[in-house]
Amino acid sequence: MNVILDLCIIPIGVGVSLSPYVAACEKVLKEAGLKMVLHASGTNIEGEWDKVFAAVKRCHEVVHQMGAPRISTFIHLGTRTDRTQTMDDKIKSVEGKLGGP
Amino acid sequence: MNVILDLCIIPIGVGVSLSPYVAACEKVLKEAGLKMVLHASGTNIEGEWDKVFAAVKRCHEVVHQMGAPRISTFIHLGTRTDRTQTMDDKIKSVEGKLGGP
Amino acid sequence: MNVILDLCIIPIGVGVSLSPYVAACEKVLKEAGLKMVLHASGTNIEGEWDKVFAAVKRCHEVVHQMGAPRISTFIHLGTRTDRTQTMDDKIKSVEGKLGGP
């Protein structure tokens, strides 16, 4: 089962600068060989369910190891059985309906 | 690693009545032996990371098998290494600060 | 337009204990006269759109005033035009499908 997942990991108790932790997670996801795109509120990830969630768990482990005593994470994910759809497909599907001049 | 997770599964393409699908997920979670509390916008779940996420995956499989061609799911989860905390602890911690008469 | 909303406000940069901030938000919501139920991962709120979102904004203002330099908030909300539905209705609708022995 393939999944398109949006991940937002918030370390708590480490001050206001969270980017070092987000960068560490980006490395975890990259090392897992997952297709991913960073955006302003999270990271879009595409891949096989088990592989994606193993990486999400690894992110939590790494962020705790970096010193965060508490983590709050938000995930939005989608699966579908009617057809194959990539992250690019989803964006193009909307853009195709926005029309031109 | 223990996790407190809030799960909201939205089957897409099956009409407006989603409660049969939510009820099916409740059964999956109960069969998995997880501590859970249904609320108006999702289900709070408490348990060991792998056990919880295996149940979440099973929910997606079951809802697809029930006929939903597409599922959009939202998850909010928390882990902490500084201390053990249950769902009840979290609620009592807030209520204790709301004060009395 | 009525809305059923799930609110989770995470103050960032104030340490690991967030319950004083959640309790302050509970007071804001109560003072706004909104129907609400605290759960382990957030607060369910029911009310008229503008009244609910004015209270959400007030929560952000109050939490910043309490000293949080940064806030990350998650909201899940639902509106429907086909029929009136309360938070209790949503829970009963699922429970009615869980069946008995």
Added chain:
Amino acid sequence: MNVILDLCIIPIGVGVSLSPYVAACEKVLKEAGLKMVLHASGTNIEGEWDKVFAAVKRCHEVVHQMGAPRISTFIHLGTRTDRTQTMDDKIKSVEGKLGGP
């Protein structure tokens, strides 16, 4: 109060193809003069709190008018008082920590 907000609107009861509704929301946001970036799981929006939430409400109204009897929406938003930060700043802050070759 400025806000960076991630918006994901899911019309329920209109079948599996949601892109026409997402495209309609993109137009609403654009007409509101908000800075926005579409990604695979939602739309990042940046602007003044009241202006942003007026547009979110307008999206719900428009999607209901297009025929969706029910809408489930997920919002992730951030505010901060310690400094001004744009959506681009957030992405660059992470990318700056990912290092080079």
